[in-house]
Amino acid sequence: xxxxxxxxxxxxxxxxxAVRRLRECENVSELCREMRVSRQLLYQWRDKLERKQAKxxxxxxxxxxxxxxxxxxxxxxxxKTLEVDFFKGALQKIxxxxxxxxxxxxxxxxxxxxx
Numbered sequence: 001x002x003x004x005x006x007x008x009x010x011x012x013x014x015x016x017x018a019v020r021r022l023r024e025c026e027n028v029s030e031l032c033r034e035m036r037v038s039r040q041l042l043y044q045w046r047d048k049l050e051r052k053q054a055k056x057x058x059x060x061x062x063x064x065x066x067x068x069x070x071x072x073x074x075x076x077x078x079x080k081t082l083e084v085d086f087f088k089g090a091l092q093k094i095x096x097x098x099x100x101x102x103x104x105x106x107x108x109x110x111x112x113x114x115x
Contacts, residue, residue: 010037015045022046 010018018035022042025031032039054061 016049018042019046019049 018031018037019042021031021035022028023046028039028042032042035042050060050064054064
């Protein structure tokens with residue numbers, strides 16, 4: 001008895017339609033449910049189509065490279081922002097601990113409360 005494949009075969013036209021809709025949509029999760037494909041597969045289709053188009057058009061290849069570079073830079077910026085926030089918090093805690101004691105036995109003030 002033959003075993004049925006658990007993978008669905010999508011036509012090239014269906015993939016192109018899904019990628020076109022991906023470029024225009026605001027809610028990718030909703031699109032994935034509607035098209036009955038995973039988010040990962042949809043992005044794979046998009047990347048494959050962009051590479052295919054880039055081979056045909058040198059300007060598209062440059063755009064694709066720039067888009068990838070922007071994505072890497074955004075990721076790097078997000079990581080650096082988190083690092084800066086962490087170190088700012090750590091520095092504030094250290095400064096609070098280093099405040100001179102008044103000798104009265106009370107805990108040092110940590111600054112204005114904004115009230």
